[in-house]
Amino acid sequence: MRYAVLGTGIVGRTLAAKLSGLGHETVVGTRDPEVTLARTEPDGYGNPPFAHWQAGHPAVRLTPFAEASGRADTVINTTAGAASLEVLSAAGADNLAGKVLVDIANPLDFSAGMPPSLDPVNTDSLGERIQRAFPRARVVKTLNTMNCAVMVDPSRVAGEHEVFVSGDDADAKKQVEEMLLSFGWPPASIVDLGDITTARGTEMLLPLWLRLWGALGHGDFNFHIAGARPGA
Numbered sequence: 001m002r003y004a005v006l007g008t009g010i011v012g013r014t015l016a017a018k019l020s021g022l023g024h025e026t027v028v029g030t031r032d033p034e035v036t037l038a039r040t041e042p043d044g045y046g047n048p049p050f051a052h053w054q055a056g057h058p059a060v061r062l063t064p065f066a067e068a069s070g071r072a073d074t075v076i077n078t079t080a081g082a083a084s085l086e087v088l089s090a091a092g093a094d095n096l097a098g099k100v101l102v103d104i105a106n107p108l109d110f111s112a113g114m115p116p117s118l119d120p121v122n123t124d125s126l127g128e129r130i131q132r133a134f135p136r137a138r139v140v141k142t143l144n145t146m147n148c149a150v151m152v153d154p155s156r157v158a159g160e161h162e163v164f165v166s167g168d169d170a171d172a173k174k175q176v177e178e179m180l181l182s183f184g185w186p187p188a189s190i191v192d193l194g195d196i197t198t199a200r201g202t203e204m205l206l207p208l209w210l211r212l213w214g215a216l217g218h219g220d221f222n223f224h225i226a227g228a229r230p231g232a
């Protein structure tokens with residue numbers, strides 16, 4: 001599989017390292033590779049500059065968003081939620097057409113400081129906005145309800161815990177479920193919530209996730225849904 005991971009932050013790096021390690025041809029997308037590689041300061045979250053990460057992952061190429069998306073079978077959005085629509089426009093609607101577009105971003109709005117609020121929220125979601133803006137892409141929202149280290153290594157959290165999947169295209173969700181299985185998610189831990197409007201619910205878990213992070217002092221936790229499942 002050829003993956004384009006759009007985003008050079010900690011989530012993009014974590015997903016790209018995992019996919020490349022699993023043997024997939026993986027490209028990371030950014031606005032301007034030269035600018036990104038020339039950064040010498042840690043990013044806003046204290047992560048080392050991208051060039052530092054790239055030195056340890058020479059198999060992963062860095063290209064502009066459009067080039068990364070054009071060559072990929074599957075595109076993964078790991079950009080800041082406020083910038084995601086702009087990034088995907090730069091990637092190009094034609095480069096996304098017919099492809100599975102995995103959306104991991106959250107619509108965090110830091111304009112009024114910490115903690116962030118959500119925009120959109122309640123009657124809309126970033127996942128839906130992306131699907132509306134790119135109707136030929138097959139958007140699947142997933143993995144946005146946990147820390148990125150847990151996304152690619154669910155064993156970091158002891159016991160049963162879940163990953164949610166939202167999207168309109170059943171085949172696209174099936175493909176994403178296969179990716180999740182390859183990351184180590186047990187089949188029973190993958191909860192298909194339904195169509196892309198269900199992304200409202202998972203995005204609205206973020207205010208709770210952020211408060212739990214503050215209360216627990218670490219990110220190695222996740223949500224567990226107790227109770228019977230249909231078909232179980």
Ligand code: NAP
Binds near residue numbers: 008031032079146
């Ligand atoms: P981030 O700092 O939120 O985003 C970095 C990426 O966004 C970069 O690739 C950057 O492009 C792009 N970007 C930022 N502003 C832009 C703008 N104005 N125009 C175009 N592109 C812009 O990265 P992150 O911390 O890795 O988070 C990525 C996403 O995952 C976010 O939506 C976050 O809410 C979500 N998420 C994070 C976690 C976690 O564990 N941190 C967990 C779940 C979900 P350049 O490469 O060109 O600089």
